Amino acid sequence: MTPLDPLAARIGDIPLITQEKAVRAKSRDFFWYSPVLKSRLDDVTAEAVVAPRSEAEVVTVLAACHDLDIPVTPRGGGTGNYGQAMPLAGGVVLDMARMTRILELRPGRVVTEAGALMGDIDTAARAELGEELRLHPSTRETATIAGFVAGGSGGVGSIRWGMLAEPGNILRLRIATMESTPRLIDLTGEEIAQVHHAYGVTGVITEVEMPLAPAPDWVEMLIAWPGWTDALAAGHRIACAEGLWLKQLAAVEAPAPHAYFLRHRKFLDAGDNLLCLMVAPNSADALAGLAAGMGGTMRYRSDTAPQDARAGLPHLHHLAWNHTTLRALKTDPEITYLQMGYPEGREIETCAEIARRYPDEIVNHVEFTRSGGRVRFGSLPMVRFTTEARLVALMLELEAMGCPIWNPHAHTLEEGNHRDADPAQIALKKANDPKGLLNPGKMIGWEDPGYRYDPRGGYAYAATGRAVS
Numbered sequence: 105m106t107p108l109d110p111l112a113a114r115i116g117d118i119p120l121i122t123q124e125k126a127v128r129a130k131s132r133d134f135f136w137y138s139p140v141l142k143s144r145l146d147d148v149t150a151e152a153v154v155a156p157r158s159e160a161e162v163v164t165v166l167a168a169c170h171d172l173d174i175p176v177t178p179r180g181g182g183t184g185n186y187g188q189a190m191p192l193a194g195g196v197v198l199d200m201a202r203m204t205r206i207l208e209l210r211p212g213r214v215v216t217e218a219g220a221l222m223g224d225i226d227t228a229a230r231a232e233l234g235e236e237l238r239l240h241p242s243t244r245e246t247a248t249i250a251g252f253v254a255g256g257s258g259g260v261g262s263i264r265w266g267m268l269a270e271p272g273n274i275l276r277l278r279i280a281t282m283e284s285t286p287r288l289i290d291l292t293g294e295e296i297a298q299v300h301h302a303y304g305v306t307g308v309i310t311e312v313e314m315p316l317a318p319a320p321d322w323v324e325m326l327i328a329w330p331g332w333t334d335a336l337a338a339g340h341r342i343a344c345a346e347g348l349w350l351k352q353l354a355a356v357e358a359p360a361p362h363a364y365f366l367r368h369r370k371f372l373d374a375g376d377n378l379l380c381l382m383v384a385p386n387s388a389d390a391l392a393g394l395a396a397g398m399g400g401t402m403r404y405r406s407d408t409a410p411q412d413a414r415a416g417l418p419h420l421h422h423l424a425w426n427h428t429t430l431r432a433l434k435t436d437p438e439i440t441y442l443q444m445g446y447p448e449g450r451e452i453e454t455c456a457e458i459a460r461r462y463p464d465e466i467v468n469h470v471e472f473t474r475s476g477g478r479v480r481f482g483s484l485p486m487v488r489f490t491t492e493a494r495l496v497a498l499m500l501e502l503e504a505m506g507c508p509i510w511n512p513h514a515h516t517l518e519e520g521n522h523r524d525a526d527p528a529q530i531a532l533k534k535a536n537d538p539k540g541l542l543n544p545g546k547m548i549g550w551e552d553p554g555y556r557y558d559p560r561g562g563y564a565y566a567a568t569g570r571a572v573s
């Protein structure tokens with residue numbers, strides 16, 4: 105009799121995987137993006153993977169695991185890059201990848217099961233309605249919609265629609281609770297906030313309703329400037345131009361574009377500071393004219409480039425968001441990254457100061473987004489990694505310059521979101537997961553309700569058995 109036998113007996117024919125290699129593969133996400141998490145979480149593994157095929161099966165699994173005191177870590181595509189989907193306390197990985205049905209598709213909205221891939225949702229919505237999801241991460245093709253809601257924050261589309269947390273960007277979530285008799289709860293409006301970006305600790309999402317937006321044939325553009333701050337100023341001006349219909353706008357500092365965008369390199373010069381854009385066809389000429397007037401050189405434009413020049417190129421969104429870091433990592437494994445903001449109104453001068461202070465340590469990457477009626481500079485700078493101690497010191501130096509850091513080298517909600525323990529979220533967890541079995545180790549407030557944000561990170565969850573410096 106193994107500890108999993110009672111579980112197998114309770115869940116009947118719901119797929120249960122115990123083969124060690126397969127379990128280990130499903131116990132890992134993109135945690136290795138961070139050298140800090142890589143050293144700390146490399147040995148983490150679950151005991152089994154359970155793969156429900158329907159909401160009813162999710163309920164069966166949660167009830168059984170609750171009664172048997174088995175920790176459950178939900179998993180979508182496993183593309184999260186802070187170890188959010190790593191089963192720190194062992195137990196079961198709840199693999200949602202078989203729940204992929206699109207349940208309803210009508211103008212302006214889509215309802216799907218949790219495990220639907222965003223690329224598949226976009227393909228179906230475009231074919232049927234000429235629409236698409238408002239937002240997707242740069243991992244659209246491999247990430248699930250519920251994984252994005254539970255683990256992500258924004259992405260392609262955020263220049264037009266803001267971050268995922270903006271009211272209206274998630275319409276409804278259905279969650280299953282972790283109790284002897286799990287409840288199914290539909291959340292709308294402000295209730296969504298305690299489940300969005302909560303890493304599944306407050307409930308397992310079974311169904312998602314999202315708004316759709318018109319889907320033109322986006323034109324991809326790469327526009328270059330010799331100067332970094334000139335590229336940023338142009339990006340800001342373009343982002344503020346209300347008449348331009350944009351889907352994506354990032355600025356990447358030299359030498360990263362030429363050094364790391366290998367398949368686009370043939371269009372680029374070594375010193376290019378690059379704006380990476382997706383724009384609707386009816387805005388493309390106006391955008392090109394505006395950029396030229398600000399001294400930009402069009403390096404690539406998908407609607408005018410010859411067919412043979414376009415062959416084999418990745419989507420432009422695969423140069424942006426965390427894919428910029430991925431491209432850097434593929435060429436230079438010593439690169440890591442941060443996630444940060446800038447002091448309001450001093451964004452460009454702060455970027456210039458960072459370039460001046462850290463010429464050998466930071467190559468910057470800014471994602472322009474919108475929130476609260478303003479254009480924002482979000483940043484995913486590429487950082488040359490030496491030691492964890494130096495990375496922490498760098499984060500503290502940047503914070504002292506007025507740049508808030510959302511620490512991507514931490515697997516907890518509080519450290520990653522730059523916040524204290526949240527009593528409302530703890531209360532919801534108590535109601536929905538009274539035994540604390542959902543994704544243990546990701547919510548410091550569950551173990552320490554008085555926790556105050558520490559910018560140095562390094563929270564040690566006991567079950568990983570890891571001493572933390």
Ligand SMILES: Cc1cc2nc3c(=O)[nH]c(=O)nc-3n(C[C@H](O)[C@H](O)[C@H](O)COP(=O)(O)OP(=O)(O)OC[C@H]3O[C@@H](n4cnc5c(N)ncnc54)[C@H](O)[C@@H]3O)c2cc1C
Pocket residue numbers: 133134177178179180181182183184185188189200218240241242243246247248249250251252253254255256257258259260302303304305307308309310425426427430543
């Ligand atoms: C190269 C790269 C680029 C990226 N770009 C972006 C980006 O542009 N924007 C962005 O926001 N993120 C980005 N990410 C992070 C990640 O890809 C996205 O957040 C993605 O949407 C996660 O989806 P997933 O299905 O892979 O989720 P997973 O990684 O499987 O899970 C993410 C979290 O959600 C929880 N979860 C999964 N399914 C459920 C469920 N049904 N119910 C409750 N909890 C659940 C998991 O436990 C985990 O905590 C990037 C990552 C990489 C590696």
